[in-house]
Amino acid sequence: MGKVFKFKEFGISQDRCAMKIGTDGIVLGAWVLCGLERRILDVGTGTGLLSLMIAQRNPKAYLSALEIDTQAAEQAMENIAQSPFSDRIEVIPQALQQFEPIYLFDLIVSNPPFFSNSLKGPQEERNLARHTDTLPFEDLLAFAERFLTAEGRLCVILPVSEMPRLEEDMKQYSFYFQRICWIKHTEQHTVRRVILDLGRKQRVPEEEVLCLREEDGVSYSAAYKALTKDFHPFF
Template sequence: MTLRDWLAQAEAQLSDGPHSDRAKRDAETLLLHVIGKNKAWLMAHAEDDFAGCSAIRYAGLIERRRKGEPIQYITGECEFYGLPFHVTPDVLIPRPETEHLVEKIIELATPGAFNLEEMLEGPQNPGAPSFRRSLPDGWESTNPAPSIRILDVGTGSGAIAIALATKLPNAILTAIDISQSALAIARGNATRNNLAEQIRFLHGDLLAPVAGEHFEIIVSNPPYVPDTDRALISVEVRDHEPHIALFAGHDGLEIYRRLIPAAHAALIPGGYLVFEFGFSQMPDVESHLKNSGFQNIEFTHDLQGIPRVASARRP
């Protein structure tokens, strides 16, 4: 059989699966993954014979996809914010809508968002939170200029922290996850993108590993799917992605009830909390933020006009 024949056969098989609308694209993506070539090469060699171990491997990958396994887990690859990431079932697959979260933090971290002169401790501001405070043991910065400290809570694959590191080279980034397996993936992705030296990875639940530390920005993409919605989400997500990164109690707000007050305590005055939330959760999220003392609460909508990202300032 030729490469063209295999593609046609794979497309027909995937058309009977849960993602028939992506059958042709997925068949091609998996074939290119197996042969290690690009689309232009495939078009020029479509009539080449395809057999042996590579063909057997391709058939196996197609069957995995037909059963609903995310193509990112099958290939082990995912792109986020224009960067390559390795992903496994130990981490949530980074979503394009989460890029809105990254963009909001970059907006807040640009010059003018924070008044450095007011925040730096000195004769005019005794006791003010200082950007130049001593860093945690074993964590060094070679940049003498004031740097914004950003904490990524529940980092997963490291996508948010790594994307921020590429755009905010002077930021001091810390990333936390409760899963040791996820942290191993995140560290590997940081190394892959040449950013391992800019991000401190810590293991633990929410902000526990940084008790006593303070930050200018805290960011999180926590689990927020209600347990009652399990039957409503796609098989691709429900049966393959880590439940610890998806579900958060009966109403999906379990993590926010702990994260929001903990973040308020760990932010410097004038600091920001930024996080992603689920469909229809905006009123509850706003209420929790107000009850914890946050001000300047804003919501960012995704490209479909759905409220997706919350940002709030500690006064």
Template sequence: MKSFIFRQFEIRQSAEVFRVGTDGVLLGALADIRNARKVLEVGTGTGVISLMLAQRNPNAAFLGLEINQEAVQLTRLNFVNSPFHSRLKNIHQDFKSFSTQEKFDAIVTNPPYFEVSGSGKDKIARQTIELNFRELISKSSEFISEQGVFSVIIPAEAGNEFIKTAEEYHLFLIRKINIKGIENSKVKRLVLEFSLTGKALDESEFIIEKSPRQYSDQYLELTKAFHVFKG
């Protein structure tokens, strides 16, 4: 399968591992890791999100957890071949049984979100089979530092439930980005960020395309340090 080429690194892909997609790229570009020194990614897939975050924050060290053995090997390959390899680690681990005394300044994830799917393709990555939202939230609340940020990208229709569940675990919404696929369309995705300390909500809108197959100026600006756009 063809590799996905970024400006500073390359993502090798596999037909058996969920491939680079817009959701992962958006989270990699938008997640708040400005003050992070220790970052945990839950479900690394190809490793694209951690690699983007490592490019954005040269002072952070990254630990990735992945339940799919083939994805673990692919991520490790992409990590080793990147200029950030010394700060990146990935392990074969189910987040539900993950245990550590460490606290993380940032936890990021593009979680599984289809409760039911007729396709067997990318089954673990695309469905809540191995990890549902409540499990994800409860475990993340254990490992986030006092000033840390928990960042996710999810479908818009799951937003209210996710936010309500997070509050049960004392994770409070501090940032919400409403993502539209195209101008004048419905909100398609949400980037949500939570912390143990509540503060005024920062809410904004993000548009991916200004017309079909034409990226918006907003998207081009956000991803210019990563994507190689053909002029």
């Protein structure tokens, strides 16, 4: 099974997943608003991290975790089975484009593949996880339009460079920015990532900046510690 990445309430094995646990997924799982939602969809769950984080934060939520890669889906199932939240998370080894749920979701979250313009490597599983070919933004938005409740939200984390493409696709659908979190390595660095909370209400979005590290570039920032303290065992 390989080395287990230990969080406070669950552990993650990731030796059979192309994309490993990273800061993007941890920040998204800690930042997304998920306290009242009852049905939640995690698109491209990978190791199962996002679903496990949200299940820990919301004890009344039931989660469906989609994963197109067979080995990653199997490992997510194992990670979830060994967690305290196994009765509330279902892993579905299927592509979003083939998924036809019988109910609506209150929240859809995704740490999607976003290297749309980068060269592909020889490892097919990693390419599936890293490239937008298998999950275009337009498909994610189209699915959300069909299967989100009226008050439901779609929350994703992306490189800032991908925002214009997402905004262009958003023009076809009735979604607007609700909350925006700009992510920087330190205060002196430029913004590289952004978390976007999309909903159907047209409004001025709430915006914030999250610096991951202190000025030394090594120590975690107070803001990052406060955001993730319920998960990292060393905070």
